Amino acid sequence: MTRDPPLHPGLPILGSLLDFQGNRAHMLLRAAQRYGPVVMFRIGPRRITLLAEPDLIAEMLTRNHDHYLKETRAMKMMRDGLGRGLLTNDGPDWARQRRVTAPVFRRDNLEDFASLILAGAQTQADAWAALPDGSVLDVVPEFHRLSMRIAGHAFLGQDVGPLADRLRESFNAAITLTTKRILSPFSTPLWVPTPTNRLMLRHVHTLDTSIAGLIRARRESGEESQDFLGRLMAARDPETGEPMSDAQLLVEVKTLFIAGFETVSNALSWSVYELGRNPQWLARLREEADRVLDGTPVTLARVRELELTRRVFAESLRHYSPIWAVSRVPIEDETVGDYRLPKGSWVFPSPYVLHHLEAYWPDPQRWDPDRFSPEATAERPKNAYIPYLIGPRRCIGEHFAQLEGVLILATLAQHASWTTLGEVEAEPFVTLRPASPIRIRMHRDPG
Ligand code: HEM
Incomplete structure (x- = not known):
């Protein structure tokens, strides 16, 4: 026997429209x-189902993942800026990519990326320690600056140089403008001037021409590089042996930036x-980092020894899940x-809601x-x-994000010391962002 889930009461006609205008993550919780x-x-004729039960989420995203598409309004708007890349595509095209x-x-x-991340983290830690x-x-x-700098190096190689600032500005703007378009009930198609x-198209143009230029230059140089662009250029479809076209490479590189930049920062x-x-906890991390990061080149085995730092990053991903809900x-x-x-309805599996249910997480508002x-x-x-979802569409950048998160936190804890000023609420945009600036006061002498 099948049944409808319990209905959240709403207003006549509007339904829960106004509830979804406020802090949607808290409302769903x-x-x-x-x-x-x-x-x-x-919401009007639209039916939305929140899903926050581990076995049901697994059934949907693992066993039956191909019974669903990502065809929501938000996803269509993301495609306007991103094209059809790994994050936004569906069906056989997605599976091939x-x-x-x-x-x-x-x-x-x-x-290979561990030492690159560590170098970026070290520069940041030195700057903090010198304040x-x-x-x-x-x-x-x-x-934002640090993760964009690391992404520039890791995704596109050392040669981004002066382009880095332009890319950061345009990625930032494209993410903010897309969020604005998704949240506004009055958004028009992108061709309406x-x-x-117009601003969105200008930033997308900057991103496309800059990244396409880098891809072209790499092809012409014939150089084989170990950054993600080089690896994607060398990758072959295991079934057909085909490489990716330049147009597809452009979309995939943009996707990596969009998917990996704000989530990690x-x-x-x-x-x-x-x-x-x-x-x-800051003291425990410092002690661990002093023991594990002893100045010799960092290996993945060494990163695994940063066990307490891993717990800290994991708990932050629980309490402040960057991708607070996905839609299918x-x-x-x-x-x-x-x-x-029902066919065509929207389903929201929500990491944020699941991560705050007392049944699995006693005292869920406590950071522990x-x-x-x-x-x-x-x-x-x-x-x-x-936090990275499950099933075939699980985050492809998970291991890279973990490496970044753990190495950066360990390095900062080792070299800098701080206390947080005031309380900050979390606000659900595309990612779960701080609603106001996070300010910290630096102390001269760690430990
Ligand atoms: C803490 C950081 C991160 C979190 C919490 C996170 C979370 C997620 C989640 C929940 C999804 C599934 C979205 C959906 O199916 O609707 C996803 C997909 C994806 N993520 Fe991440 N992500 C993170 C960092 C990264 C990084 C660093 C990269 C790139 C290096 C990346 C690249 C991607 C891509 C390409 C997809 C689409 C995969 C596919 O559909 O096949 N992510 N991520």
Whole structure:
């Protein structure tokens, strides 16, 4: 017997429209606390189902992943700027791209990037450590710059040079403008020459011409490079032997920047925020980093020894899940468990909501990295923790993001010392962003 999930009450006609205009992540969490982990909403004729139950999420995203598409309004708007890349594509085209790209991102293929990340982190840590005692720092722009610098090197090679600032500015603008278009009920198609659309097209043009230029230059040089662009150029479809076209390379490189830039910098910003409120954890990380990062070249085995730092990053991804919800659309009338999901409706599996349910996370509003000790982890149901999602569409950049998160936090904790000023709320845009600046006060002498 199939049934509808419990309905979140709404207004006549508008349904839950106004609820979705406010802090949607908190609203969905409250709904799950009240009605259970599967809740139905209506906005006009549109039906939306929140999903925050580990087994049902696994059923949907793993066993039945090909029963769904990503055809929501938000995804169409993302395609306007990104084209059809790994993040935005669906069906057989997506499967082919994933097949070609997957080996590039395998964990054991990322060793080369560790020293590059460490060098970026070290520059940042030195700059923080050199600040006068008592200086106040705005954290988010710091991590925007750092993660863009690392992405520039890792994705496109050392030769980005003066382009880096232009790319950062245009990626930042494209993400902000796309978010604005997604959130506004009055957005027009991109070809309508409104000021927002014209600005968006200008930034997309800058990104396209800059990255296409780099791809062309790389082809002409014949150089084989180990950055992601070089690896993607060398990648071959295991079934057909075909390489990627330049047009596809452009889309995929843009996708990596968009998918990896704000997610990582937000996760780092929230980690620094919490470390500055939990000095005992900052001290534990410093002690660990002093022991593990002893100045010799860093290996993946060495990174694995940064166990406490891993817990801190993991807990920040739980409490402040950067991708707080994803969306899927059933291709036909569908079921998950015994719940009905009508064809064409929207389904929102939500890492944020799942990560705040008391059933899996006692005292969920408390930030406590020891939730990720091996013992505590073994006691939780599989799939209660899904910041990178699960199934075939799981984040392809997960291992790179982990490497970045852990190495940067360890290096900062080793060389700098800070306390956090004030409280900051989380606000759900495309990623879960800080609603106001995160400010920290630097202290001269770590430890
Ligand atoms: C802490 C940082 C990160 C988090 C929490 C995160 C989370 C996610 C999530 C939840 C998805 C699934 C989206 C969906 O299916 O709707 C995803 C997909 C993706 N992520 Fe990440 N991500 C992170 C960092 C990165 C980085 C650094 C890269 C690039 C190096 C990256 C590249 C991608 C790509 C290309 C996809 C699409 C994969 C596909 O559909 O086949 N991500 N990510």
